[in-house]
Amino acid sequence: MNKHFLGDTTVLLGRSLRHITRSPDTIITTAIMPIAMMLMFVYVFGGAIRTGSGTSYVNYMLPGILLITVASGIAYTAYRLFMDMKGGIFERFQSMPTARSSVLWAHVLTSLVANLVSLVVVTLVALLMGFRSSAGVPAWLAVAGILVLFTLALTWIAVIPGLSAKTMEGASAFSYPLIFLPFLSSAFVPTDTMPTILRVFAENQPVTSIVNAIRALFAGRPVGDDIWIALAWCAGILAVAYAFAMTTYRRKIS
Protein backbone atom coordinates (compact mmCIF):
# COMPACT_ATOMS: atom_id res chain seq x y z
CA MET A 1 0.00 0.00 0.00
CA ASN A 2 1.18 3.48 -0.84
CA LYS A 3 2.49 5.32 2.22
CA HIS A 4 0.21 8.25 1.45
CA PHE A 5 -2.96 6.18 1.11
CA LEU A 6 -4.58 7.17 4.41
CA GLY A 7 -3.57 10.84 4.20
CA ASP A 8 -4.67 11.23 0.58
CA THR A 9 -7.94 9.44 1.20
CA THR A 10 -8.65 11.75 4.13
CA VAL A 11 -7.94 14.86 2.03
CA LEU A 12 -10.17 13.64 -0.81
CA LEU A 13 -12.88 12.53 1.63
CA GLY A 14 -12.88 16.07 3.04
CA ARG A 15 -13.34 17.36 -0.49
CA SER A 16 -16.39 15.25 -1.33
CA LEU A 17 -17.97 15.72 2.09
CA ARG A 18 -17.72 19.44 1.41
CA HIS A 19 -19.62 18.81 -1.82
CA ILE A 20 -22.40 17.28 0.22
CA THR A 21 -22.54 20.00 2.85
CA ARG A 22 -22.65 22.61 0.08
CA SER A 23 -25.45 20.88 -1.76
CA PRO A 24 -27.44 19.33 1.09
CA ASP A 25 -30.24 18.74 -1.41
CA THR A 26 -28.60 15.42 -2.25
CA ILE A 27 -29.25 14.24 1.31
CA ILE A 28 -32.74 15.72 1.34
CA THR A 29 -33.76 14.15 -1.97
CA THR A 30 -32.26 10.86 -0.83
CA ALA A 31 -34.34 10.94 2.34
CA ILE A 32 -37.53 12.45 0.92
CA MET A 33 -38.49 9.63 -1.43
CA PRO A 34 -38.35 6.92 1.27
CA ILE A 35 -40.15 9.21 3.71
CA ALA A 36 -42.92 9.84 1.17
CA MET A 37 -43.20 6.11 0.58
CA MET A 38 -43.33 5.51 4.29
CA LEU A 39 -46.16 8.05 4.72
CA MET A 40 -48.07 6.52 1.84
CA PHE A 41 -47.66 2.93 2.98
CA VAL A 42 -48.44 3.62 6.62
CA TYR A 43 -51.37 6.02 6.20
CA VAL A 44 -52.84 4.94 2.84
CA PHE A 45 -52.20 1.23 2.31
CA GLY A 46 -51.14 0.22 5.80
CA GLY A 47 -54.64 0.02 7.27
CA ALA A 48 -55.61 -2.60 4.70
CA ILE A 49 -52.47 -4.71 4.91
CA ARG A 50 -52.61 -7.70 7.24
CA THR A 51 -49.06 -8.61 8.13
CA GLY A 52 -50.06 -11.15 10.75
CA SER A 53 -47.03 -10.10 12.75
CA GLY A 54 -48.90 -8.52 15.63
CA THR A 55 -46.91 -5.31 15.31
CA SER A 56 -47.73 -1.86 13.95
CA TYR A 57 -47.29 -1.44 10.21
CA VAL A 58 -44.64 1.25 10.56
CA ASN A 59 -42.59 -1.20 12.64
CA TYR A 60 -43.15 -3.84 9.99
CA MET A 61 -42.07 -1.83 6.97
CA LEU A 62 -39.25 0.38 8.30
CA PRO A 63 -36.47 -2.15 7.47
CA GLY A 64 -37.57 -2.18 3.81
CA ILE A 65 -37.74 1.62 3.73
CA LEU A 66 -34.20 1.80 5.11
CA LEU A 67 -32.94 -0.41 2.27
CA ILE A 68 -34.75 1.80 -0.29
CA THR A 69 -33.05 4.81 1.29
CA VAL A 70 -29.63 3.29 0.64
CA ALA A 71 -30.58 2.16 -2.88
CA SER A 72 -31.60 5.68 -3.85
CA GLY A 73 -28.67 7.28 -2.02
CA ILE A 74 -25.99 5.42 -3.92
CA ALA A 75 -27.23 6.91 -7.21
CA TYR A 76 -25.52 10.10 -6.02
CA THR A 77 -22.26 8.23 -5.53
CA ALA A 78 -22.35 7.17 -9.16
CA TYR A 79 -23.28 10.73 -10.11
CA ARG A 80 -20.39 12.31 -8.17
CA LEU A 81 -17.88 9.85 -9.58
CA PHE A 82 -19.22 10.41 -13.09
CA MET A 83 -18.85 14.18 -12.71
CA ASP A 84 -15.22 13.75 -11.61
CA MET A 85 -14.52 11.56 -14.62
CA LYS A 86 -16.20 13.95 -17.02
CA GLY A 87 -14.69 17.13 -15.60
CA GLY A 88 -11.13 15.86 -15.93
CA ILE A 89 -10.37 16.23 -12.23
CA PHE A 90 -10.15 12.45 -11.96
CA GLU A 91 -7.32 12.51 -14.52
CA ARG A 92 -5.65 15.35 -12.68
CA PHE A 93 -5.62 13.31 -9.45
CA GLN A 94 -4.42 10.22 -11.31
CA SER A 95 -1.48 12.11 -12.82
CA MET A 96 -0.38 13.38 -9.40
CA PRO A 97 1.93 11.65 -6.93
CA THR A 98 -1.02 10.52 -4.82
CA ALA A 99 -2.08 7.05 -3.81
CA ARG A 100 -4.18 6.38 -6.89
CA SER A 101 -6.93 4.29 -5.33
CA SER A 102 -7.57 7.05 -2.78
CA VAL A 103 -9.82 8.73 -5.34
CA LEU A 104 -12.18 5.74 -5.34
CA TRP A 105 -12.05 5.13 -1.60
CA ALA A 106 -12.87 8.76 -0.87
CA HIS A 107 -16.05 8.40 -2.92
CA VAL A 108 -16.92 5.13 -1.23
CA LEU A 109 -16.49 6.57 2.27
CA THR A 110 -18.45 9.69 1.30
CA SER A 111 -21.26 7.44 0.15
CA LEU A 112 -21.18 5.67 3.51
CA VAL A 113 -21.36 8.92 5.48
CA ALA A 114 -24.10 10.44 3.29
CA ASN A 115 -26.21 7.29 3.44
CA LEU A 116 -25.85 6.97 7.20
CA VAL A 117 -27.07 10.55 7.61
CA SER A 118 -30.07 9.80 5.37
CA LEU A 119 -30.80 6.62 7.33
CA VAL A 120 -30.79 8.54 10.61
CA VAL A 121 -33.17 11.15 9.15
CA VAL A 122 -35.57 8.47 7.88
CA THR A 123 -35.46 6.64 11.23
CA LEU A 124 -36.22 9.85 13.12
CA VAL A 125 -39.27 10.46 10.90
CA ALA A 126 -40.35 6.87 11.53
CA LEU A 127 -40.11 7.51 15.28
CA LEU A 128 -42.42 10.51 14.85
CA MET A 129 -44.81 8.24 12.95
CA GLY A 130 -44.95 5.83 15.85
CA PHE A 131 -42.09 3.44 15.15
CA ARG A 132 -41.07 1.81 18.42
CA SER A 133 -38.35 -0.75 19.03
CA SER A 134 -37.55 -2.85 22.03
CA ALA A 135 -34.04 -3.44 20.72
CA GLY A 136 -31.15 -2.93 23.09
CA VAL A 137 -27.80 -1.42 22.23
CA PRO A 138 -26.31 -4.66 20.82
CA ALA A 139 -29.30 -5.14 18.51
CA TRP A 140 -29.09 -1.53 17.28
CA LEU A 141 -25.38 -2.02 16.64
CA ALA A 142 -26.17 -5.17 14.69
CA VAL A 143 -28.71 -3.26 12.59
CA ALA A 144 -26.14 -0.52 11.97
CA GLY A 145 -23.57 -3.16 11.00
CA ILE A 146 -25.89 -4.79 8.49
CA LEU A 147 -26.80 -1.41 6.98
CA VAL A 148 -23.14 -0.39 6.71
CA LEU A 149 -22.30 -3.63 4.94
CA PHE A 150 -25.35 -3.25 2.66
CA THR A 151 -24.36 0.36 1.84
CA LEU A 152 -20.79 -0.67 1.04
CA ALA A 153 -21.99 -3.49 -1.21
CA LEU A 154 -24.36 -1.21 -3.13
CA THR A 155 -21.79 1.59 -3.25
CA TRP A 156 -19.28 -0.63 -5.03
CA ILE A 157 -22.02 -1.51 -7.50
CA ALA A 158 -22.52 2.24 -8.01
CA VAL A 159 -18.81 2.73 -8.68
CA ILE A 160 -19.08 0.61 -11.87
CA PRO A 161 -21.51 2.88 -13.79
CA GLY A 162 -19.89 5.92 -12.17
CA LEU A 163 -16.63 5.02 -13.88
CA SER A 164 -17.97 3.71 -17.15
CA ALA A 165 -21.19 5.59 -17.96
CA LYS A 166 -21.29 7.82 -21.02
CA THR A 167 -24.10 10.07 -19.80
CA MET A 168 -25.30 11.33 -16.45
CA GLU A 169 -28.61 9.47 -16.85
CA GLY A 170 -26.71 6.27 -17.53
CA ALA A 171 -24.68 6.78 -14.38
CA SER A 172 -27.72 6.76 -12.12
CA ALA A 173 -30.26 4.60 -13.98
CA PHE A 174 -28.83 1.41 -12.49
CA SER A 175 -30.31 2.31 -9.11
CA TYR A 176 -33.96 1.99 -10.23
CA PRO A 177 -34.05 -1.82 -10.16
CA LEU A 178 -32.31 -1.72 -6.77
CA ILE A 179 -34.99 0.64 -5.43
CA PHE A 180 -37.66 -1.64 -6.84
CA LEU A 181 -36.25 -4.86 -5.39
CA PRO A 182 -37.70 -4.42 -1.86
CA PHE A 183 -41.22 -4.45 -3.36
CA LEU A 184 -40.61 -8.03 -4.49
CA SER A 185 -39.68 -9.14 -1.01
CA SER A 186 -41.09 -9.43 2.48
CA ALA A 187 -40.45 -5.73 3.06
CA PHE A 188 -44.05 -4.46 2.68
CA VAL A 189 -46.29 -7.55 2.69
CA PRO A 190 -45.80 -11.13 3.83
CA THR A 191 -44.68 -13.34 0.95
CA ASP A 192 -47.37 -16.05 1.63
CA THR A 193 -50.01 -14.50 -0.61
CA MET A 194 -47.75 -14.08 -3.65
CA PRO A 195 -48.11 -16.41 -6.66
CA THR A 196 -45.64 -19.30 -6.48
CA ILE A 197 -43.01 -18.04 -8.93
CA LEU A 198 -42.93 -14.60 -7.35
CA ARG A 199 -42.87 -16.09 -3.88
CA VAL A 200 -39.92 -18.30 -4.66
CA PHE A 201 -38.06 -15.28 -6.01
CA ALA A 202 -39.09 -13.06 -3.09
CA GLU A 203 -38.09 -15.56 -0.47
CA ASN A 204 -34.69 -16.21 -1.98
CA GLN A 205 -33.54 -12.74 -2.93
CA PRO A 206 -31.19 -10.81 -0.63
CA VAL A 207 -33.65 -8.12 0.46
CA THR A 208 -35.98 -10.59 2.22
CA SER A 209 -33.32 -12.05 4.50
CA ILE A 210 -31.89 -8.61 5.26
CA VAL A 211 -35.34 -7.19 6.01
CA ASN A 212 -36.29 -10.19 8.17
CA ALA A 213 -33.04 -9.95 10.12
CA ILE A 214 -33.42 -6.21 10.79
CA ARG A 215 -37.11 -6.64 11.67
CA ALA A 216 -36.27 -9.36 14.18
CA LEU A 217 -33.49 -7.23 15.71
CA PHE A 218 -35.85 -4.23 16.05
CA ALA A 219 -38.50 -6.42 17.68
CA GLY A 220 -36.00 -7.98 20.05
CA ARG A 221 -36.83 -11.42 18.65
CA PRO A 222 -34.22 -14.11 17.95
CA VAL A 223 -32.85 -13.56 14.45
CA GLY A 224 -32.34 -17.21 13.52
CA ASP A 225 -30.64 -18.00 10.23
CA ASP A 226 -31.80 -14.81 8.52
CA ILE A 227 -28.94 -12.73 9.83
CA TRP A 228 -26.33 -15.16 8.50
CA ILE A 229 -28.02 -15.37 5.13
CA ALA A 230 -28.27 -11.57 5.10
CA LEU A 231 -24.60 -11.14 5.98
CA ALA A 232 -23.58 -13.73 3.40
CA TRP A 233 -25.58 -11.89 0.70
CA CYS A 234 -24.05 -8.53 1.63
CA ALA A 235 -20.52 -9.90 1.78
CA GLY A 236 -21.02 -11.78 -1.50
CA ILE A 237 -22.42 -8.75 -3.35
CA LEU A 238 -19.66 -6.60 -1.87
CA ALA A 239 -16.92 -8.98 -3.04
CA VAL A 240 -18.30 -9.37 -6.58
CA ALA A 241 -19.09 -5.66 -7.01
CA TYR A 242 -15.65 -4.70 -5.67
CA ALA A 243 -13.93 -7.05 -8.11
CA PHE A 244 -15.91 -5.69 -11.09
CA ALA A 245 -15.41 -2.09 -9.97
CA MET A 246 -11.66 -2.59 -9.66
CA THR A 247 -11.51 -4.22 -13.10
CA THR A 248 -13.40 -1.26 -14.57
CA TYR A 249 -11.09 1.11 -12.72
CA ARG A 250 -7.91 -0.57 -13.96
CA ARG A 251 -9.22 -0.49 -17.49
CA LYS A 252 -9.78 3.26 -17.07
CA ILE A 253 -6.31 4.05 -15.83
CA SER A 254 -4.21 1.92 -18.16
Add this chain to the structure above:
Amino acid sequence: MTTQQSPAIQVHGLEKSYKDLHVLRGVSFEVARGSIFALLGSNGAGKTTAVKILSTLLKPDAGTARVNGFDVATQAADVRESISLTGQFAAVDEILSGRENLVLVARLRHLKDPGGVADDLLRRFSLTEAGGRKVATYSGGMRRRLDIAMSLIGDPPVIFLDEPTTGLDPQARIEVWQAVKELAAGGTTVLLTTQYLDEAEQLADRIAILHEGRILVNGTLAELKQLLPPAKVEYVEKQPTLEDVFLSLVAAKA
Protein backbone atom coordinates in the same frame (compact mmCIF):
# COMPACT_ATOMS: atom_id res chain seq x y z
CA MET B 1 20.46 14.09 -9.75
CA THR B 2 22.18 12.29 -12.56
CA THR B 3 19.19 12.89 -14.80
CA GLN B 4 19.82 16.62 -14.81
CA GLN B 5 21.77 16.63 -18.07
CA SER B 6 19.55 14.38 -20.16
CA PRO B 7 16.57 15.81 -22.08
CA ALA B 8 13.46 16.39 -19.95
CA ILE B 9 11.34 14.28 -22.27
CA GLN B 10 12.51 11.48 -24.55
CA VAL B 11 9.96 9.69 -26.68
CA HIS B 12 10.87 6.87 -28.98
CA GLY B 13 8.66 4.94 -31.40
CA LEU B 14 5.44 5.50 -29.48
CA GLU B 15 2.43 3.60 -30.81
CA LYS B 16 -1.13 3.46 -29.55
CA SER B 17 -4.34 2.09 -31.02
CA TYR B 18 -7.92 2.13 -29.83
CA LYS B 19 -9.37 -1.00 -31.39
CA ASP B 20 -9.06 -0.35 -35.16
CA LEU B 21 -8.07 3.27 -34.77
CA HIS B 22 -4.31 3.70 -35.06
CA VAL B 23 -3.83 6.96 -33.15
CA LEU B 24 -0.04 7.06 -32.78
CA ARG B 25 2.08 5.34 -35.42
CA GLY B 26 5.62 5.63 -34.16
CA VAL B 27 6.14 9.03 -32.58
CA SER B 28 9.65 10.10 -31.53
CA PHE B 29 10.91 13.42 -30.19
CA GLU B 30 12.98 14.98 -27.44
CA VAL B 31 12.40 18.06 -25.36
CA ALA B 32 15.35 19.92 -23.84
CA ARG B 33 15.20 21.04 -20.22
CA GLY B 34 13.70 24.45 -19.62
CA SER B 35 12.35 24.78 -23.14
CA ILE B 36 8.84 25.10 -24.52
CA PHE B 37 7.93 22.41 -27.01
CA ALA B 38 4.74 22.62 -29.03
CA LEU B 39 3.00 19.61 -30.46
CA LEU B 40 1.00 21.13 -33.26
CA GLY B 41 -1.79 19.30 -35.00
CA SER B 42 -5.44 19.32 -35.97
CA ASN B 43 -8.15 17.57 -33.96
CA GLY B 44 -7.65 13.83 -33.89
CA ALA B 45 -3.96 14.04 -34.74
CA GLY B 46 -3.06 12.16 -31.54
CA LYS B 47 -1.85 15.06 -29.40
CA THR B 48 -3.97 14.25 -26.36
CA THR B 49 -3.09 10.56 -26.57
CA ALA B 50 0.60 11.41 -26.56
CA VAL B 51 0.17 13.67 -23.52
CA LYS B 52 -1.84 11.01 -21.70
CA ILE B 53 0.90 8.44 -22.25
CA LEU B 54 3.56 10.88 -21.01
CA SER B 55 1.51 11.65 -17.90
CA THR B 56 1.02 7.91 -17.14
CA LEU B 57 -2.73 7.95 -17.78
CA LEU B 58 -2.45 5.57 -20.73
CA LYS B 59 -0.07 2.75 -21.54
CA PRO B 60 1.54 2.75 -24.99
CA ASP B 61 1.22 -0.35 -27.20
CA ALA B 62 4.83 0.02 -28.31
CA GLY B 63 7.76 2.36 -27.88
CA THR B 64 9.31 3.99 -24.85
CA ALA B 65 8.98 7.33 -23.16
CA ARG B 66 11.07 8.87 -20.42
CA VAL B 67 10.08 11.97 -18.49
CA ASN B 68 12.65 13.65 -16.24
CA GLY B 69 14.77 10.54 -16.80
CA PHE B 70 12.07 8.13 -15.58
CA ASP B 71 10.39 5.50 -17.72
CA VAL B 72 6.62 6.10 -17.92
CA ALA B 73 5.91 2.37 -17.95
CA THR B 74 8.18 1.10 -15.19
CA GLN B 75 8.70 4.18 -13.01
CA ALA B 76 5.23 5.73 -13.21
CA ALA B 77 5.28 6.93 -9.60
CA ASP B 78 8.55 8.84 -10.16
CA VAL B 79 7.14 10.32 -13.36
CA ARG B 80 4.08 11.54 -11.46
CA GLU B 81 6.39 13.22 -8.92
CA SER B 82 8.06 15.10 -11.79
CA ILE B 83 5.09 16.28 -13.81
CA SER B 84 1.90 18.16 -13.78
CA LEU B 85 -0.92 17.83 -16.27
CA THR B 86 -3.31 20.52 -17.35
CA GLY B 87 -5.85 18.69 -19.42
CA GLN B 88 -7.93 19.85 -22.34
CA PHE B 89 -10.80 20.94 -20.12
CA ALA B 90 -10.06 22.94 -17.00
CA ALA B 91 -9.92 20.23 -14.35
CA VAL B 92 -11.07 22.28 -11.40
CA ASP B 93 -13.58 21.53 -8.68
CA GLU B 94 -16.60 23.72 -9.36
CA ILE B 95 -18.11 23.39 -5.93
CA LEU B 96 -14.98 24.40 -4.05
CA SER B 97 -13.57 27.93 -4.03
CA GLY B 98 -10.45 28.79 -6.00
CA ARG B 99 -8.38 28.81 -2.85
CA GLU B 100 -9.78 25.47 -1.70
CA ASN B 101 -8.86 23.96 -5.06
CA LEU B 102 -5.26 25.08 -4.62
CA VAL B 103 -5.11 23.88 -1.02
CA LEU B 104 -6.51 20.52 -2.10
CA VAL B 105 -3.78 19.99 -4.69
CA ALA B 106 -1.07 21.23 -2.30
CA ARG B 107 -2.25 18.67 0.27
CA LEU B 108 -2.28 15.91 -2.30
CA ARG B 109 1.27 16.85 -3.23
CA HIS B 110 2.11 16.56 0.46
CA LEU B 111 3.45 20.10 0.82
CA LYS B 112 4.09 21.69 4.20
CA ASP B 113 2.14 24.94 4.04
CA PRO B 114 -0.85 24.37 1.71
CA GLY B 115 -2.54 27.64 2.70
CA GLY B 116 0.59 29.71 2.02
CA VAL B 117 1.15 27.99 -1.33
CA ALA B 118 -2.45 28.72 -2.28
CA ASP B 119 -2.33 32.41 -1.31
CA ASP B 120 0.93 32.87 -3.18
CA LEU B 121 -0.48 31.37 -6.39
CA LEU B 122 -3.72 33.35 -6.11
CA ARG B 123 -1.58 36.49 -6.05
CA ARG B 124 0.58 35.39 -9.00
CA PHE B 125 -2.45 34.65 -11.13
CA SER B 126 -4.46 37.73 -10.06
CA LEU B 127 -7.11 35.60 -8.42
CA THR B 128 -6.76 36.85 -4.85
CA GLU B 129 -10.12 38.64 -4.90
CA ALA B 130 -11.93 35.70 -6.45
CA GLY B 131 -10.11 33.20 -4.25
CA GLY B 132 -12.95 32.77 -1.78
CA ARG B 133 -15.65 32.37 -4.43
CA LYS B 134 -16.98 29.11 -5.80
CA VAL B 135 -15.25 28.21 -9.05
CA ALA B 136 -18.67 27.74 -10.65
CA THR B 137 -18.90 31.56 -10.75
CA TYR B 138 -15.57 32.02 -12.58
CA SER B 139 -15.17 33.06 -16.21
CA GLY B 140 -13.45 30.75 -18.68
CA GLY B 141 -10.17 32.66 -18.44
CA MET B 142 -10.18 32.68 -14.63
CA ARG B 143 -10.90 28.97 -14.59
CA ARG B 144 -8.03 28.27 -16.92
CA ARG B 145 -5.69 30.43 -14.87
CA LEU B 146 -6.69 28.57 -11.73
CA ASP B 147 -6.19 25.32 -13.61
CA ILE B 148 -2.64 26.29 -14.56
CA ALA B 149 -1.96 27.60 -11.05
CA MET B 150 -2.99 24.18 -9.71
CA SER B 151 -0.46 22.60 -12.06
CA LEU B 152 2.38 24.68 -10.68
CA ILE B 153 1.96 23.53 -7.10
CA GLY B 154 5.01 21.65 -5.91
CA ASP B 155 7.13 23.12 -8.73
CA PRO B 156 7.20 20.04 -10.95
CA PRO B 157 10.10 20.25 -13.45
CA VAL B 158 7.91 19.20 -16.39
CA ILE B 159 4.47 20.56 -17.23
CA PHE B 160 2.05 19.28 -19.85
CA LEU B 161 -0.52 21.70 -21.19
CA ASP B 162 -3.08 20.07 -23.44
CA GLU B 163 -4.64 22.78 -25.63
CA PRO B 164 -4.36 25.40 -22.89
CA THR B 165 -6.15 28.18 -24.78
CA THR B 166 -8.89 26.32 -26.63
CA GLY B 167 -12.17 28.11 -26.02
CA LEU B 168 -10.62 31.19 -24.42
CA ASP B 169 -11.23 34.78 -25.48
CA PRO B 170 -8.22 36.74 -26.88
CA GLN B 171 -7.41 38.44 -23.57
CA ALA B 172 -7.50 35.24 -21.57
CA ARG B 173 -5.32 33.67 -24.25
CA ILE B 174 -2.65 36.32 -23.82
CA GLU B 175 -2.78 35.86 -20.04
CA VAL B 176 -2.18 32.15 -20.44
CA TRP B 177 0.68 32.77 -22.88
CA GLN B 178 2.25 35.12 -20.36
CA ALA B 179 2.00 32.48 -17.64
CA VAL B 180 3.60 29.85 -19.88
CA LYS B 181 6.47 32.15 -20.80
CA GLU B 182 7.13 32.91 -17.14
CA LEU B 183 7.20 29.22 -16.38
CA ALA B 184 9.83 28.47 -18.98
CA ALA B 185 11.84 31.49 -17.86
CA GLY B 186 11.88 29.90 -14.41
CA GLY B 187 13.45 26.72 -15.82
CA THR B 188 10.34 24.55 -16.13
CA THR B 189 10.06 22.36 -19.20
CA VAL B 190 6.74 22.87 -20.94
CA LEU B 191 5.17 20.56 -23.47
CA LEU B 192 2.05 22.06 -24.92
CA THR B 193 -0.30 20.84 -27.56
CA THR B 194 -2.19 23.24 -29.72
CA GLN B 195 -4.14 23.51 -32.93
CA TYR B 196 -3.40 27.22 -33.24
CA LEU B 197 -0.43 28.00 -35.43
CA ASP B 198 0.14 31.43 -33.92
CA GLU B 199 0.22 29.93 -30.44
CA ALA B 200 3.06 27.62 -31.39
CA GLU B 201 4.77 30.50 -33.15
CA GLN B 202 4.44 32.80 -30.13
CA LEU B 203 5.51 30.40 -27.43
CA ALA B 204 7.53 27.46 -28.59
CA ASP B 205 11.30 27.04 -28.83
CA ARG B 206 10.68 23.97 -30.93
CA ILE B 207 7.62 22.87 -32.83
CA ALA B 208 6.70 19.39 -33.99
CA ILE B 209 3.82 18.90 -36.38
CA LEU B 210 1.84 15.79 -35.56
CA HIS B 211 -0.38 14.53 -38.33
CA GLU B 212 -2.33 11.26 -38.41
CA GLY B 213 -0.20 9.77 -35.67
CA ARG B 214 3.19 10.68 -37.16
CA ILE B 215 5.57 13.59 -36.64
CA LEU B 216 5.93 15.26 -40.01
CA VAL B 217 8.56 17.81 -39.04
CA ASN B 218 10.30 18.89 -35.86
CA GLY B 219 12.42 22.01 -35.52
CA THR B 220 12.64 25.65 -34.50
CA LEU B 221 10.33 28.14 -36.12
CA ALA B 222 13.20 29.38 -38.31
CA GLU B 223 14.00 25.83 -39.42
CA LEU B 224 10.38 25.12 -40.27
CA LYS B 225 10.15 28.32 -42.29
CA GLN B 226 13.15 27.25 -44.36
CA LEU B 227 11.22 24.19 -45.51
CA LEU B 228 9.29 26.43 -47.87
CA PRO B 229 10.76 28.59 -50.64
CA PRO B 230 12.55 31.71 -49.37
CA ALA B 231 10.46 34.72 -48.50
CA LYS B 232 9.53 37.13 -51.25
CA VAL B 233 9.55 40.83 -50.54
CA GLU B 234 6.07 42.26 -50.90
CA TYR B 235 4.81 45.67 -49.91
CA VAL B 236 1.61 45.50 -47.92
CA GLU B 237 -0.18 48.32 -46.17
CA LYS B 238 -0.06 47.55 -42.44
CA GLN B 239 -3.67 47.40 -41.29
CA PRO B 240 -4.59 46.74 -37.68
CA THR B 241 -5.97 43.24 -37.25
CA LEU B 242 -9.38 42.77 -35.68
CA GLU B 243 -7.55 41.41 -32.64
CA ASP B 244 -5.56 44.67 -32.30
CA VAL B 245 -8.80 46.65 -32.51
CA PHE B 246 -10.58 44.42 -30.02
CA LEU B 247 -7.76 44.45 -27.50
CA SER B 248 -7.17 48.22 -27.61
CA LEU B 249 -10.89 48.93 -27.24
CA VAL B 250 -11.25 46.53 -24.33
CA ALA B 251 -8.09 47.80 -22.67
CA ALA B 252 -9.36 51.39 -22.99
CA LYS B 253 -12.57 50.41 -21.20
CA ALA B 254 -10.81 48.71 -18.32
